Amino acid sequence: MPPPVLNTTHEPDSPQSPRLSADDSGKSLTEMAQRDLEAALQLLAERAQYITGASGAAIALLEESEMICRASAGPSAPELGAEVQVKSGLTGESVRTRQVLRCDDAETDTRVNRESCRVLGIKSVMVVPLVREQEVIGVFELFADRANAFEERDVTALERLAEMVQTGVEHAEAAKRALQEIAAKNEQAVAEQKEQKQSEPAPVSAEPEKSVVAAVASVPETKAQETPALKPEPTEPVRTPVLDKIRKCEACGFPVSEGRTLCLDCEATRFSGDSPAPLAGGQAPAFLAKFENRKEQGWLGSHIYTIGTVLIIVLTVVLIVLRLR
Numbered sequence: 001m002p003p004p005v006l007n008t009t010h011e012p013d014s015p016q017s018p019r020l021s022a023d024d025s026g027k028s029l030t031e032m033a034q035r036d037l038e039a040a041l042q043l044l045a046e047r048a049q050y051i052t053g054a055s056g057a058a059i060a061l062l063e064e065s066e067m068i069c070r071a072s073a074g075p076s077a078p079e080l081g082a083e084v085q086v087k088s089g090l091t092g093e094s095v096r097t098r099q100v101l102r103c104d105d106a107e108t109d110t111r112v113n114r115e116s117c118r119v120l121g122i123k124s125v126m127v128v129p130l131v132r133e134q135e136v137i138g139v140f141e142l143f144a145d146r147a148n149a150f151e152e153r154d155v156t157a158l159e160r161l162a163e164m165v166q167t168g169v170e171h172a173e174a175a176k177r178a179l180q181e182i183a184a185k186n187e188q189a190v191a192e193q194k195e196q197k198q199s200e201p202a203p204v205s206a207e208p209e210k211s212v213v214a215a216v217a218s219v220p221e222t223k224a225q226e227t228p229a230l231k232p233e234p235t236e237p238v239r240t241p242v243l244d245k246i247r248k249c250e251a252c253g254f255p256v257s258e259g260r261t262l263c264l265d266c267e268a269t270r271f272s273g274d275s276p277a278p279l280a281g282g283q284a285p286a287f288l289a290k291f292e293n294r295k296e297q298g299w300l301g302s303h304i305y306t307i308g309t310v311l312i313i314v315l316t317v318v319l320i321v322l323r324l325r
Contacts, residue, residue: 041071056143
């Protein structure tokens with residue numbers, strides 16, 4: 001039967017949705033970093049057991065005044081959370097001397113507890129102390145169910161794995177310090193925001209503006225009526241002196257210069273004996289007669305220039321083509 005699918009969607013503004021405070025989020029991040037460290041330690045313990053062929057591997061870290069097992073692999077290793085004795089035995093001597101120690105036969109080595117080794121079926125032991133700044137912060141132990149199980153190459157491999165353990169511990173502690181600093185900065189920022197809100201001046205009400213508007217609106221209209229409205233004075237159109245000197249022909253109405261009464265065409269007509277027709281009679285003046293005569297010439301006469309231009313263009317194109325050949 002498949003497990004039920006949980007609906008994880010929820011509205012962000014819903015009152016039922018959980019909200020984590022700064023302290024809760026800091027704790028969750030710290031727990032996450034702790035879980036990552038434990039997973040890394042467990043992986044290193046299993047890797048050490050596989051590389052060396054040991055029957056058990058364990059990593060213990062110092063917590064306050066006790067050495068607690070944080071990673072365990074194999075049947076010969078102690079359980080997770082168990083306290084590792086560092087006051088006696090081979091582990092205690094390795095912590096005191098800060099050196100890598102190896103027991104090839106638990107039956108003949110006086111540094112180990114024979115009874116405990118017999119109960120757990122341990123014949124060989126190797127201990128690598130985890131030292132940081134001249135202080136032991138933990139131990140990395142290997143156990144085997146046969147004598148002379150470990151060689152020098154196993155010592156080298158375990159020392160390298162121990163360095164990885166120290167690196168993981170340092171990263172976890174650095175992450176914890178960073179989370180503490182972030183939490184402290186967040187608290188400081190919240191405190192500064194509260195102080196800033198308290199120090200802000202109270203908002204000014206809009207009532208004074210309303211009173212000013214009301215005072216302006218209550219001004220009596222009599223003052224406005226006392227001031228007569230200024231009316232624009234009528235202005236006469238400005239006449240250019242040049243236009244005053246222009247006259248019109250008495251016969252056809254065509255503009256003439258000052259001192260003349262007839263235009264040149266009307267004067268020529270008068271001298272020839274013909275009477276010029278007025279402009280209102282419907283006939284065109286004498287100076288427009290040539291344009292009227294052009295209309296009577298027909299289409300060919302009125303488009304003679306266009307036809308000539310087209311012929312010139314055609315001849316030019318023909319000459320260019322002949323030259324290119």
